[in-house]
Amino acid sequence: MSNMQDQFTVHFWGVRGSIACPGAETVRYGGNTSCVEMRVGGHRLIFDGGTGLRVLGQTLLREMPLEAYMFFTHSHWDHIQGFPFCVPAFIRGNRFHIYGAVAPNGSTIEQRLNDQMLHPNFPVPLQIMGAELEFNDIAVGEPVQIDDILVENALLNHPGEAVGYRVNWRGCVAAYVTDTEHFPDRLDPNVLWLAHEADILIYDATYTDEEYYSEKSSKVGWGHSTWQEAVKVAKAANVKKLVIFHHDPLHSDDFMDRVKEQTAEQFPNSVVAWEGLELLLTPPAVATDANGDGANANSNGSEAHHTNGSSNSSIEAGAIARPEKQVSAQI
16 A cells, blocks of 8 residues: 555654663664654654654654654653754644653643753753644543544553553554563553554563563663563463564664564564664555465565554453553552
8 A cells, every 4th residue: 555544654763762872783773762653544643752753853854844643651861852853843834742641740741841951951942942832631541532543541660650552543553562660470451451452562671581680680670671571461462563672772783683583482473673663554444465364474684574464453352451440550
């Protein structure tokens, strides 16, 4: 399909966590922090504004005037530092609908984005931005409707709180689940709900189990998960494609290659996200498959990986239901 009105694509502009890490050892997977663009039925949705947003912004200069919907999981630096460097936000005629949950201290997403641009930390205030910025406080558990796109959210287990998102369009589902830490004795019901039968699950797999449970440098309580836990969630939630995301800045390309191999052994339809990776979802009504089985296809080398999802995302009786109480207790 060439018509963008009939497409659901997911493009990765920043795949790291914590801090940007450019350098010779991160060339292949990239060093920019979290930013994922979804083009859904002719609309542009952007998830998080890490340093990858600066790169995305440069490409958007070719498509002005533009309208975009930005969803923030939380406001730790690696998820907002690209916002002051998003050039289209400074240009009149562009429009950004910005969504984020109110922080535990009562601050809104507008306040937090504004504060990082105040003197003496930044030379240009948010008020200088020429684009129309429409800020929206989202309540945890309450969906956002954009035409026929449903964006749902749930609370994640992360210091200072974060929310994950589930995007549903014509039966295609992409779940964006970062930053989150798994529970020691059970799978997080909020995470399972977000990931339920998703065509694509983007999951915070910052560490390996060995790093997370290390006696010398334990990562328990740091607010992040592992690729092994990602596999558990993907299997339990009947996910079609698993995307390993939010890589530790200390992990080199060679390290991520090993993570890719180990993850694929346990969940074959998986990929370790890199900057430039693009995934394509096909709505069930228009999906075409010569074998009629809706199988996912992966390409190798430097080309993007694509997936064609053919499932219906509706929750049937006996399947995973939305948790009644949107609370994730800290470990």
